[in-house]
Amino acid sequence: MTSTVTAATDLNVNVTSRRRIHWRKQGVAYLFLLPALIVFTLVTWYPILRTILYSFQEVNVAGVQGWVGFSNYVRMFGNPIFYTAWQNTLVYVLLSLVMGAMVPIALALMINEMRGLSSFFQTIVYLPTLIPITVGLIVWRQIYRPEGGLLNSLLGLMNLPPQLWLQDALLAKPALIVIMTWIGAGGSTLLYLYALREIPTELFEAAELDGFSVLDRVLYIALPLLRHRIQIMLVLQVIIVAQVFTEPFVLTGGGPANSTTSPVLEIYNAAFTRTDFGLASAWGVSMLVALSAFSILYIVFTRKDLDQD
Amino acid sequence: MGTANRGIMSNTEWRSFVGRFIGLFYLLVLMLAAILVLFPFLFSFTGGLHNSIDIVKPGFHLWPEKPLWDNYRDAWERFKLGRLFLNTAIAAGGGVIGQLVVSSLAAYSLSRLKPIGRNLIRAILLITLAVPGIVYLVPRYVVMADLDLIDNFMGLWLPYSASSFMILVLNNAFDQIPKDLYEAAEIDGASEVRMFLNITIPLSSSVLLVLGLFAFISFWGDFLWPFLILRDSNLQTISVRLFTLSRGFSLNLWMAASFIAMIPPGIAAFFLQRHAPKGGLTF
Numbered sequence: 001m002t003s004t005v006t007a008a009t010d011l012n013v014n015v016t017s018r019r020r021i022h023w024r025k026q027g028v029a030y031l032f033l034l035p036a037l038i039v040f041t042l043v044t045w046y047p048i049l050r051t052i053l054y055s056f057q058e059v060n061v062a063g064v065q066g067w068v069g070f071s072n073y074v075r076m077f078g079n080p081i082f083y084t085a086w087q088n089t090l091v092y093v094l095l096s097l098v099m100g101a102m103v104p105i106a107l108a109l110m111i112n113e114m115r116g117l118s119s120f121f122q123t124i125v126y127l128p129t130l131i132p133i134t135v136g137l138i139v140w141r142q143i144y145r146p147e148g149g150l151l152n153s154l155l156g157l158m159n160l161p162p163q164l165w166l167q168d169a170l171l172a173k174p175a176l177i178v179i180m181t182w183i184g185a186g187g188s189t190l191l192y193l194y195a196l197r198e199i200p201t202e203l204f205e206a207a208e209l210d211g212f213s214v215l216d217r218v219l220y221i222a223l224p225l226l227r228h229r230i231q232i233m234l235v236l237q238v239i240i241v242a243q244v245f246t247e248p249f250v251l252t253g254g255g256p257a258n259s260t261t262s263p264v265l266e267i268y269n270a271a272f273t274r275t276d277f278g279l280a281s282a283w284g285v286s287m288l289v290a291l292s293a294f295s296i297l298y299i300v301f302t303r304k305d306l307d308q309d
Numbered sequence: 310m311g312t313a314n315r316g317i318m319s320n321t322e323w324r325s326f327v328g329r330f331i332g333l334f335y336l337l338v339l340m341l342a343a344i345l346v347l348f349p350f351l352f353s354f355t356g357g358l359h360n361s362i363d364i365v366k367p368g369f370h371l372w373p374e375k376p377l378w379d380n381y382r383d384a385w386e387r388f389k390l391g392r393l394f395l396n397t398a399i400a401a402g403g404g405v406i407g408q409l410v411v412s413s414l415a416a417y418s419l420s421r422l423k424p425i426g427r428n429l430i431r432a433i434l435l436i437t438l439a440v441p442g443i444v445y446l447v448p449r450y451v452v453m454a455d456l457d458l459i460d461n462f463m464g465l466w467l468p469y470s471a472s473s474f475m476i477l478v479l480n481n482a483f484d485q486i487p488k489d490l491y492e493a494a495e496i497d498g499a500s501e502v503r504m505f506l507n508i509t510i511p512l513s514s515s516v517l518l519v520l521g522l523f524a525f526i527s528f529w530g531d532f533l534w535p536f537l538i539l540r541d542s543n544l545q546t547i548s549v550r551l552f553t554l555s556r557g558f559s560l561n562l563w564m565a566a567s568f569i570a571m572i573p574p575g576i577a578a579f580f581l582q583r584h585a586p587k588g589g590l591t592f
Contacts, residue, residue, distance in 0.1 A: 028501050029424035036415035036476065039407075042456075043449055043468040044437055050448030107342060110335040113316035115323075117336075123582050124343045127350070130574030132397075132530040132548035135567040138555050139349045142356070142564075150352065182346065204317050214331060217317050243441050246532050250552060264443045271447045272537070284444040295439030 051288075054281035061275050072282040082283075085263045086290075088173065089242050092262070095177040096241045101234060104185045105226070108192035109218060122193065126186035133183065137250045140179050141166070144251075166252055169259040176247045176260060184240075188233055195229045196222060228301070235298045239291055263287050350571060357381060357565025377561075384565035388554065390547075394573070397546040400535060401528035403462055404469030405521050411470045413517070416479035417505050421491065431480070434473035450537055464538040469528060475520055482516045483509055522581050529574060 030037075055072055058065040076082055111121045128136060143150040144165040152162035165175050199222065207217045223230075245264040248254055254261035254269075263283055271280035322328040358376040384390065419427050442449075449468060458464035486509060494504050510517070532548045539545050545553070547570045555563060 025422060026424055029418045029422035032414045032418035032422060032501075032505075033424060033430070035411045036471075039411055039467060039471045040434075040437070040473075042452060043471050044445065045433075047445035047448035047452060048440060050451070051445045054448060107339070109317070110339055113318060113323075113332065113335055114339065115316075119582055121339050121343065123578050124346055126578055126581070127575060128346055130526050130530065130578050131571045132532070132546075132551065132574075134532050134548045134552040134555075135353075135570050136349060138551070139353045139356075139564070139567060142560070143349065143352065182349075186346075205319060208319055208322060214318060214322075214327075222317060239441065243443055245443070267443060267446065268533075271450075277447050277451075280447050284447065287441055288444045291441050292439065295441075299435055299439060 051281045051284045054278055055285045057278050059277035059281070068278065072278045075279060076282045076286065081258060081261065081266060082286075084258050085261050085266050088258075088260060089244075089262055091173055092177065092244055093238050093241050095174060096180060096237060097234065099177055100181045100184060100188070100237055100241075101230075103181060104188035104233075105192055105223075105230070107185065107189045108196055109222065111189070111193055112196045118193075122190060125189050128183050129186045133246050134250055136183060137179065137247060140182075141251055144175055167256055169256050172252055172256060172260045176244075176251065179247060179251075180241070180244065184237075188237075191233065192226065192229065195226055199225050232298065232301045235294055235301060239294050239298065242291060242294075243287075350568070353564045353568040353571070356561060357384065357568050359561045359564075361559035361561050380561060380565045381569065384562045385569065387558070387562065388550070388566045390566060390569055392543070393545070393547045393550050393570075396539075396544055397529055397548075399462055400465050400531075400539075400546050401525050403466045404528045405524045407466045407470030408472050408475055408524050409517060409521055412472055412475040412479055413510065413513075414505075415476045416483050417509055419476070419480045420483035421504075421509070422501065431477070434476055437473045438477075446533075453538060459538055460541045460544060461538075462544070465535060468534065469524075472524070475524070478520065479513070479516065482513050486512050519581075522577065526574060526577055526581070529577075 054064075056067060056069060058068045058072075107121075107125060111118050111125070114121060146152060146162060146164050146167060149165070151165065155162055163171060166172050203221055203225075204217055207221055212220070242262075243264050244262045245268065248260040248262055248265050249268065252260045254265050263286065267280045267283045267287075270276045270283060318328055318331070323332060355372055357380050358378065359373045359380075360375075360377055418424060419431065424430075453459060453464045453467070456464075458467070490508050490512075491504055494508060499507070530548055531546070532552070535546045536549045536552075539549065542550070542553075551563070551567055551570060558566075
């Protein structure tokens, strides 16, 4: 008890001079923060609040027309496209988890073994991520073209029937996922590769000396140690894939028969084609709610890494 | 800690019979993956060499009978690719500068100056990271319109500058800098700005470089936001313009233009490979 009293008196003695220094330093601190605060308020925080407000209003190019309560939400839930878009999202996510999770891990494991050649493969695998996305997509459109496209020509060479690909309601989504994997796998592969390289090689040496096969070493050492990284990447992938827009927008316009439309595409349509900003904001809030769970998961998983002070 | 040049297999194993077999298998798979990955590039390159009739002919034909190398010069002029590269470079470059400046100032404050409420600010930044940008796309557009920033590069630079990810990563990086350096500078009478410029920035150069490169690459290829903001065709970026022109020109020229558009990112990839491992970009 005495120690706390002494501490308290010490504080009392010093409080005035500390406070003086404090304010100036706080001022400088917030001055450094000011650009960020201004920018974030303008482009992020204020818009987020606005979206929630807009979803309860009728808004068009002329501005806010008035409050409409829940009618935007009623219209959104009443439109079958809402369910189609989210169903499509579920399929996109599942397909991309299957294709987009295994491929980068396998590639990373293999590139890791390639002495010397690894930087070559690293550069190549990352290239698709770098090109302007619309450029890559339209090239892929040529590959997928039903008459004269590359894939169907290849099928023709093997005497297989040509497919409609992007114009086939069943094939369109997987076709898009292949493209999305092509674009995105590079970054994931590199991240897994760096994670693999951080594993102390002594572990693999010891396992090898103990007679573990290569497959064993992969399954029982490499993969379990990558588990944390894999979880983060999967959660991130779900969040990213759920926001798919450019691929269906450029290649299929949401079709055929709405089989490739996504919530973001619907937001774009509502906002910029029909200038119904209120409805678009209602869709936005639905995305916010749906993705919050996953985002919070992502934060929980990465907290250990970001929070190292 | 692992050294370079050994993977899951040791070098001895690599040279053994089984090791060579596995190595060959890996090489084949990776070559196949490389072909699949590079194929669209090859496709657009050779597509650019076709004439406008052959390009739409069905059938598997990669290399045309008479490669029209002139198509490339043609495409450069007719698509005004020089202008497009300039626009895209301005958009991306300005965005990177904005993001680096805003984020490093904020990170310096959070890390070294420790304002009251910094944990709250960090928490808000973290939550912002969790909200998909699409959610507030519409009001963000309205804000830009109200500020009269449509058809203005500022309309791109402002949103580009707001990256809570970069602030948090830089915060973490700045925390690693030993306090003694700052204390020594303080004794010598350095101001905060001085210390920021002469201690923090130089010591974080590799993180800043890697983050900057990643940001540049992502802005270079960005589509939706430039599509909404830069309407004037003189200002449009590559991804937007090539999209809007995809039906206006014959396919072979378009392919040539798109191949040219893929070159700068390729160069950036090369630089990234050299610097990324040193950037300490461990998550």
